[in-house]
Amino acid sequence: MKMTAGRTFLLWLLAMLAGAAIVWNTRFTADMSFFLPSHPTAEQQVLVDQLKEGVVSRLLMLAIEGGEAEQRAALSRDLRGRLAKMPEFVSVQNGEAGSQEADRAFLFKHRYLLSPAISQERFTVAGLKAAIANSIDLLASPAGMMLKPMLARDPTGELIELISGLNAGAQPNSRNGVWASRDGERAMLLVQTQALGSDTDGQEAAINRLRSEFAASAEAAGITNAKLQLSGPGLFAVNSRATIKDEVSRLSLISSIAIIAVLLFVYRSFRLLGLGLLPVVSGALGGVVAVSLAYGSVFGITVGFGAALIGESVDYSIYYFVQSGKTGLAGWRERFWPTIRLGVLTSVCGFGALLFSGFPGLAQLGLYALSGVITAAVVTRFVLPQLSGKHLKMRDLAPLGRQLEKVIPAIHCLRWPVIALALAAATTLFIQRGELWNPELSALSPITQADQNIDMALRADIGAPDSRYLVVINAADREAALQAAEKTGAQLDQLVRQGLIGGYDSPARFLPSQATQAARRASLPAEADLRRHLQAAQQDSPLAAKKLDPFIADIASARHLPTLERATLDNTSLALAVDSLLLQHGESWSVLLPLRPGEQAIDVPALKAALAGTGALFIDMSVEFNKLYNDYLHEATLLSLAGLLAIVALLAVTLRSPRRLAAILLPLVLAVVIVIAGLHLLGERLHLLHLIGMLLIVAVGSNYALFFDRPSLDHHLDPETLASMLIANVTTVIGFGTLALSSVPVLHAVGVTVGPGAMLALLLSAIFVPRETAA
Amino acid sequence: MIKRIFCSLLLALFALPAFAAFDVAQLMGDLAKLKGGKAKFVEKKYISLLDKPLISTGEMNFTAPDRLEKRTLTPKVETLLLDKDMLSIEREKQKLTINLSNQPEALAFIDSIRGTLTGNRAALEKNYLLHLSGTQDKWVLTLLPSEQKIAALVLRIIVSGSKNQIRSIEYLQADGDRSVMSIEPVELK
Numbered sequence: 023m024k025m026t027a028g029r030t031f032l033l034w035l036l037a038m039l040a041g042a043a044i045v046w047n048t049r050f051t052a053d054m055s056f057f058l059p060s061h062p063t064a065e066q067q068v069l070v071d072q073l074k075e076g077v078v079s080r081l082l083m084l085a086i087e088g089g090e091a092e093q094r095a096a097l098s099r100d101l102r103g104r105l106a107k108m109p110e111f112v113s114v115q116n117g118e119a120g121s122q123e124a125d126r127a128f129l130f131k132h133r134y135l136l137s138p139a140i141s142q143e144r145f146t147v148a149g150l151k152a153a154i155a156n157s158i159d160l161l162a163s164p165a166g167m168m169l170k171p172m173l174a175r176d177p178t179g180e181l182i183e184l185i186s187g188l189n190a191g192a193q194p195n196s197r198n199g200v201w202a203s204r205d206g207e208r209a210m211l212l213v214q215t216q217a218l219g220s221d222t223d224g225q226e227a228a229i230n231r232l233r234s235e236f237a238a239s240a241e242a243a244g245i246t247n248a249k250l251q252l253s254g255p256g257l258f259a260v261n262s263r264a265t266i267k268d269e270v271s272r273l274s275l276i277s278s279i280a281i282i283a284v285l286l287f288v289y290r291s292f293r294l295l296g297l298g299l300l301p302v303v304s305g306a307l308g309g310v311v312a313v314s315l316a317y318g319s320v321f322g323i324t325v326g327f328g329a330a331l332i333g334e335s336v337d338y339s340i341y342y343f344v345q346s347g348k349t350g351l352a353g354w355r356e357r358f359w360p361t362i363r364l365g366v367l368t369s370v371c372g373f374g375a376l377l378f379s380g381f382p383g384l385a386q387l388g389l390y391a392l393s394g395v396i397t398a399a400v401v402t403r404f405v406l407p408q409l410s411g412k413h414l415k416m417r418d419l420a421p422l423g424r425q426l427e428k429v430i431p432a433i434h435c436l437r438w439p440v441i442a443l444a445l446a447a448a449t450t451l452f453i454q455r456g457e458l459w460n461p462e463l464s465a466l467s468p469i470t471q472a473d474q475n476i477d478m479a480l481r482a483d484i485g486a487p488d489s490r491y492l493v494v495i496n497a498a499d500r501e502a503a504l505q506a507a508e509k510t511g512a513q514l515d516q517l518v519r520q521g522l523i524g525g526y527d528s529p530a531r532f533l534p535s536q537a538t539q540a541a542r543r544a545s546l547p548a549e550a551d552l553r554r555h556l557q558a559a560q561q562d563s564p565l566a567a568k569k570l571d572p573f574i575a576d577i578a579s580a581r582h583l584p585t586l587e588r589a590t591l592d593n594t595s596l597a598l599a600v601d602s603l604l605l606q607h608g609e610s611w612s613v614l615l616p617l618r619p620g621e622q623a624i625d626v627p628a629l630k631a632a633l634a635g636t637g638a639l640f641i642d643m644s645v646e647f648n649k650l651y652n653d654y655l656h657e658a659t660l661l662s663l664a665g666l667l668a669i670v671a672l673l674a675v676t677l678r679s680p681r682r683l684a685a686i687l688l689p690l691v692l693a694v695v696i697v698i699a700g701l702h703l704l705g706e707r708l709h710l711l712h713l714i715g716m717l718l719i720v721a722v723g724s725n726y727a728l729f730f731d732r733p734s735l736d737h738h739l740d741p742e743t744l745a746s747m748l749i750a751n752v753t754t755v756i757g758f759g760t761l762a763l764s765s766v767p768v769l770h771a772v773g774v775t776v777g778p779g780a781m782l783a784l785l786l787s788a789i790f791v792p793r794e795t796a797a
Numbered sequence: 798m799i800k801r802i803f804c805s806l807l808l809a810l811f812a813l814p815a816f817a818a819f820d821v822a823q824l825m826g827d828l829a830k831l832k833g834g835k836a837k838f839v840e841k842k843y844i845s846l847l848d849k850p851l852i853s854t855g856e857m858n859f860t861a862p863d864r865l866e867k868r869t870l871t872p873k874v875e876t877l878l879l880d881k882d883m884l885s886i887e888r889e890k891q892k893l894t895i896n897l898s899n900q901p902e903a904l905a906f907i908d909s910i911r912g913t914l915t916g917n918r919a920a921l922e923k924n925y926l927l928h929l930s931g932t933q934d935k936w937v938l939t940l941l942p943s944e945q946k947i948a949a950l951v952l953r954i955i956v957s958g959s960k961n962q963i964r965s966i967e968y969l970q971a972d973g974d975r976s977v978m979s980i981e982p983v984e985l986k
Contacts (some may be wrong), residue, residue, distance in 0.1 A: 158847070159845060159872050159873045160854040161842065161847075161851055162840070162842060162852075162869070162872060162873075163853075163869065163873075163875050163877075163886065163888065164877060164886065170844065170846075171972075173846055174846060196896075246878070320867045486880065564847040564848045564849040564850075564851065565846060565847055565848075568846055569846055588892065
């Protein structure tokens with residue numbers, strides 16, 4: 023059945039509408055998950071969870087600048103008062119006295135269920151004697167100041183026991199009763215959002231709320247020069263999203279305008295321009311649809327890659343218009359389509375290799391480009407000819423082509439210089455191979471250096487937890503998790519005593535397992551026994567037993583205290599501490615025990631040895647991050663090689679001639695070497711996206727090299743084809759080159775590598791074209 | 798301040814040199830000359846809940862202007878080190894470090910000792926009203942907290958001594974408890 027133009031157009035339109043409907047319902051994201059592994063190891067899973075929903079990912083650090091110290095402190099108090107009432111914020115801390123009263127009251131009330139010192143021995147004559155004598159000794163010291171008012175109720179010092187385990191970390195500086203920066207010039211606050219770190223919309227709403235409340239607070243206080251600076255993972259996510267959003271539209275616009283200008287200049291026809299953009303629009307849409315269907319959501323960075331796709335996919339319609347003008351549709355299909363198809367296939371090999379990446383961002387980019395290129399090619403082959411009709415009124419590009427024909431023999435003499443240049447480039451790369459790569463995952467992060475600096479400064483000022491070292495235990499339910507936390511905690515206590523670690527946090531400190539609580543409660547003595555024991559224990563003590571009636575009353579009531587549940591902790595900041603360390607994932611639970619280094623750095627092998635066989639997993643987040651990146655890099659290396667191999671195999675099978683294969687590959691390899699050396703010499707630190715860029719130079723560049731191969735088989739390389747190659751190359755270079763303008767490292771790297779690489783691929787292919795086929 | 802200077806001027810004019818009243822400025826001047834020293838101390842804490850006073854003994858080591866080390870030897874070994882605004886207490890392998898600039902009340906308290914040791918009148922007068930009695934050989938300096946927050950903790954501090962030697966410091970706390978520290982110099986710098 024012969025398709026009519028109208029029917030084809032209708033079909034295309036339907037497909038486009040369906041695609042548009044899918045895109046309309048697609049969720050676009052810009053969070054960290056772009057960089058997080060899709061198949062994480064157990065250690066990486068902890069990293070991923072922490073980044074997505076961990077407490078640290080929900081912390082925002084605030085600094086108030088300007089005004090006088092008292093004004094800043096007043097602002098800090100007022101802001102805390104405002105924010106604490108809002109559902110967007112789980113906790114707002116500014117070091118105000120009294121803000122920890124609720125915690126302290128809770129700890130005091132439940133001290134006999136919470137204190138690890140509680141056991142039957144504690145309430146024997148000897149146990150009481152020792153514990154109370156210890157408290158009295160402590161009274162002699164300034165450290166005992168806080169103990170004194172509670173001595174009659176807590177003579178065994180359980181509260182001290184509890185509090186000494188807390189807050190051993192550095193406390194922020196303080197001015198006028200609230201936290202201040204180290205230089206005292208800024209008031210500091212620490213805010214925890216209700217929204218998860220991965221919920222960028224929630225983070226954005228919370229940050230906007232923060233800013234508007236601060237502005238209102240400053241205005242109410244009449245402080246005109248007060249400024250709020252904030253930082254934290256949530257802000258990074260919000261900023262990155264804004265940057266990416268802004269760049270996607272900006273880059274696509276630049277790329278589109280430049281390419282449209284080139285096409286208008288070449289075609290001198292709006293109709294041809296419109297038709298020529300048909301495969302491009304289809305490709306861009308097809309890419310997003312494929313990603314959306316495969317992944318459920320689309321990363322903003324992926325869409326940003328569209329700028330390059332525009333440049334790449336417009337090539338096909340250029341070839342069609344320019345080349346079919348002379349030969350007609352049938353001739354074009356017979357003579358040029360196989361070459362174009364082979365070019366499409368090499369591109370597919372290049373982009374397709376990325377699909378297998380465990381780095382989700384890379385896999386998405388691959389799928390997006392792959393489906394975009396295929397869609398554009400299919401639309402060019404099957405839709406475009408139907409719509410454009412038989413009589414293309416195309417400007418004759420033969421003059422341009424003939425000029426190019428003259429240039430090609432002239433640049434043959436550059437062969438040896440190019441080889442020499444490539445050799446020099448290769449030598450440079452080899453000698454400086456140690457300094458080529460940026461070894462940090464942060465090299466890929468779209469967070470600006472300025473933002474990172476602010477973050478570091480605020481972090482240092484506030485002493486925010488860095489939770490670099492974690493011990494993680496998984497369990498079937500909450501009780502099992504807490505029991506495991508207690509068991510591992512006992513081991514960690516030993517390490518603390520040995521000085522291997524400075525301390526650790528545990529959810530069981532505020533929410534002991536039911537078993538432990540029951541055991542502690544059972545060890546509390548009956549009133550008569552306690553009285554008797556106290557009498558005996560305190561005979562020679564300056565603290566007479568008869569003065570300890572409040573203690574006896576407290577023990578009696580503690581024997582009937584209900585078991586602590588998670589809900590008992592509500593309205594204290596301890597709830598947050600427990601929630602952040604005791605996590606539920608579907609059916610299973612896990613406990614995090616963050617470790618604090620002691621006097622010396624943590625000895626990782628010794629620690630691992632101590633925990634061996636307990637089922638507890640020790641994680642160094644910083645090491646995991648670097649390992650993650652190295653895994654990506656390693657994988658990207660393999661994928662690039664596999665992609666390259668696939669391209670070589672494809673060409674070998676198609677061309678069936680080692681000589682022709684070599685002739686095509688030589689200029690591509692030289693282009694890669696020269697580009698990479700050039701980037702290195704320009705001071706660009708390479709990361710894994712540059713590596714991917716190298717693969718794409720080969721995948722995209724081969725499209726041009728293939729045309730130079732074609733004529734050697736049967737036809738003479740005519741001027742129109744030459745002209746179409748030049749124009750197609752210009753649009754591709756514009757497309758990829760635009761990405762180089764991006765401040766998002768992932769896009770920038772691909773842009774700076776593939777942009778010049780594609781140009782060099784054409785130039786070098788022309789330089790190295792076999793003499794007999796040149797003209 | 799001006800009034801005070803005026804008063805002392807008046808005294809200087811009218812009193813005979815031999816009977817020159819010993820004033821705060823003089824005492825501070827004497828104390829400021831001391832560059833440090835080592836002393837033994839006995840501290841008695843009278844706490845209402847306890848039948849007997851708590852007695853602790855040890856050594857103190859002062860290096861002007863802002864390093865004070867107090868080593869308690871009995872009943873339990875404890876080292877308290879005040880270095881500028883960092884206060885650290887080491888006791889049974891536990892070490893607690895407090896930045897005093899975060900704790901204005903505690904800082905005021907510490908300044909009462911440090912200000913006296915170094916003869917830093919300005920530091921003392923920031924938080925206390927000073928009252929001096931006695932002679933250069935046997936003086937008693939009373940510090941009355943001028944700020945409510947400090948007064949809620951300590952009613953008054955009585956420092957007594959001889960020349961530039963502090964011999965005792967007594968704290969009377971707001972809850973009626975008190976502590977007396979007697980100081981016996983071992984060497985001077």
